[in-house]
Amino acid sequence: MSVRRPFEYIGEAIRAGFDWAGxxxxxxxxxxxxxxxxxxxxxxVFNQIVALGIRSLPLSTLMGVFVGMALTWQxxxxxxxxxxxxxxxxxxxxxLVRELVPTLMALTIGxxxxxxxxxxxxxxxxxxxxxxxASLGADPVKKLVWPRLVASTVTLPLLNIYGNVxxxxxxxxxxxxxxxxxxxxxxxTYIDELYPMDYISGLVKSFTFGLLVGLIGCxxxxxxxxxxxxxxxxxxxxxxxxSVAIIVFDFVLTTIFLPVG
Amino acid sequence: MAPIIELRNVYKRFGDNIIYEDMxxxxxxxxxxxxxxxxxxxxSVCLKLMIGLLPYDAGHVLYRGKEVGDMDAxxxxxxxxxxxxxFQGGALFDSMSxxxxxxxxxxxxxxxxxxxxxxxxxxxxxxVGLGYDKEILYRMPASLSGGMRKRAxxxxxxxxxxxxxxxxxxxxxxxxxxxxxxxHMIRKLQKELGVTSIVVTHDMPIAWKCSNRVAMLWQRxxxxxxTPDEIQANPAPEVHEFINGIYHEDQD
Numbered sequence: 001m002s003v004r005r006p007f008e009y010i011g012e013a014i015r016a017g018f019d020w021a022g023x024x025x026x027x028x029x030x031x032x033x034x035x036x037x038x039x040x041x042x043x044x045v046f047n048q049i050v051a052l053g054i055r056s057l058p059l060s061t062l063m064g065v066f067v068g069m070a071l072t073w074q075x076x077x078x079x080x081x082x083x084x085x086x087x088x089x090x091x092x093x094x095x096l097v098r099e100l101v102p103t104l105m106a107l108t109i110g111x112x113x114x115x116x117x118x119x120x121x122x123x124x125x126x127x128x129x130x131x132x133x134a135s136l137g138a139d140p141v142k143k144l145v146w147p148r149l150v151a152s153t154v155t156l157p158l159l160n161i162y163g164n165v166x167x168x169x170x171x172x173x174x175x176x177x178x179x180x181x182x183x184x185x186x187x188x189t190y191i192d193e194l195y196p197m198d199y200i201s202g203l204v205k206s207f208t209f210g211l212l213v214g215l216i217g218c219x220x221x222x223x224x225x226x227x228x229x230x231x232x233x234x235x236x237x238x239x240x241x242x243s244v245a246i247i248v249f250d251f252v253l254t255t256i257f258l259p260v261g
Numbered sequence: 262m263a264p265i266i267e268l269r270n271v272y273k274r275f276g277d278n279i280i281y282e283d284m285x286x287x288x289x290x291x292x293x294x295x296x297x298x299x300x301x302x303x304x305s306v307c308l309k310l311m312i313g314l315l316p317y318d319a320g321h322v323l324y325r326g327k328e329v330g331d332m333d334a335x336x337x338x339x340x341x342x343x344x345x346x347x348f349q350g351g352a353l354f355d356s357m358s359x360x361x362x363x364x365x366x367x368x369x370x371x372x373x374x375x376x377x378x379x380x381x382x383x384x385x386x387x388x389v390g391l392g393y394d395k396e397i398l399y400r401m402p403a404s405l406s407g408g409m410r411k412r413a414x415x416x417x418x419x420x421x422x423x424x425x426x427x428x429x430x431x432x433x434x435x436x437x438x439x440x441x442x443x444x445h446m447i448r449k450l451q452k453e454l455g456v457t458s459i460v461v462t463h464d465m466p467i468a469w470k471c472s473n474r475v476a477m478l479w480q481r482x483x484x485x486x487x488t489p490d491e492i493q494a495n496p497a498p499e500v501h502e503f504i505n506g507i508y509h510e511d512q513d
Binding site for chain 1: 350417
């Protein structure tokens with residue numbers, strides 16, 4: 001019995017994982033199927049873009065500027081040892097645009113969006129508001145999931161572009177002040193290092209992360225059981241699921257894009 | 262007369278928790294049918310089965326002879342246009358004003374103009390006793406008291422003029438005057454508009470005053486169904502103890 005128990009736990013965990021993946025895929029399928037039917041709910045989507053995107057601007061600003069400054073400082077220090085501090089723009093560009101800005105943006109802003117969505121939908125679930133939408137003849141997936149899914153998928157790439165610009169400004173500031181590399185020179189070497197595929201890979205990543213974040217946030221919200229404690233549990237699960245999904249998909253997309261770049 | 266809603270040999274369970282076993286009853290058009298029974302036995306589940314909010318494991322749930330479990334999205338939408346539900350806590354949408362809440366189903370199912378919707382919303386709020394507050398249409402649910410939220414939810418359910426209304430504990434948490442008002446409204450909707458009402462309640466005075474028939478949930482079925490007089494005269498100890506609120510210390 002005691003020998004079997006660990007295997008039972010592993011089996012149970014694998015089954016729960018498949019259940020979760022199946023449930024989330026079904027929700028995506030239903031959202032896409034219902035979302036493309038008229039009416040498209042443009043007003044709801046716009047509202048969600050404002051709620052999820054515009055309100056994330058302060059955090060995005062902070063994240064963009066500081067990641068640009070920190071990474072440029074790190075690279076600058078390392079390159080100074082080789083007497084190559086002028087290459088700091090080239091070195092920072094790829095790491096920031098391809099990897100750090102989209103991934104960190106998803107881990108911070110994405111997690112904020114996902115937990116917010118889970119908490120909102122979870123509260124609606126426990127107070128029977130989701131049942132009320134269905135009982136009034138509307139479709140909760142169309143009304144609640146579709147606008148949030150579209151908004152997060154649109155918002156994260158836009159915030160990624162915004163974050164990239166700020167990371168460049170932050171990097172140029174550090175290059176100029178700390179390493180005495182003129183900001184104009186930093187900018188030129190930074191831009192010269194980048195090819196269209198680098199921007200595309202960053203945007204594809206943030207698009208994928210946006211979709212994952214919206215989907216996980218909505219799914220966990222809909223899965224909330226009973227009581228306010230359940231909302232807390234769902235929100236915590238969302239943070240874990242979002243972080244794991246972003247890290248895994250980041251690796252997968254990196255392996256896809258690296259040979260291309 | 263054929264029942265408007267019928268549950269026939271229904272089985273329902275949540276995991277290991279069996280809610281219904283071979284449970285059956287029917288509701289006649291135009292009657293007020295009240296469901297009573299102990300807390301946590303699954304009275305609200307019954308209402309959710311009727312409009313397809315929860316699936317059943319076996320048996321039949323029929324609305325005008327049509328199987329609810331077999332309905333597609335369009336048929337379910339039509340069912341829910343005709344059968345409205347008032348939730349226990351009101352379930353008003355927090356992000357919308359009272360006006361948007363009350364007219365939600367109108368926007369989903371009709372092409373009424375804003376002016377027509379405004380008039381309908383006022384009429385419904387008058388009916389539930391909230392018409393005195395001229396600003397209520399523009400207030401958010403968070404600014405309403407518990408009783409007002411419940412009555413606004415009631416207004417939302419009647420706005421579309423359904424033929425059946427399912428009430429999940431409509432009087433819980435209300436003061437005596439508002440309990441009386443809700444009871445009066447249920448009777449008025451039945452008399453004037455011929456609305457069929459299915460009421461889940463613990464409030465026995467309301468059950469006796471409003472109902473044509475009362476059904477008591479006991480051991481996963483409804484073995485006791487009858488007029489209020491018949492239920493009150495029922496000699497079964499579980500019925501007698503429940504309706505009179507008799508408590509035995511040895512039950513603890």
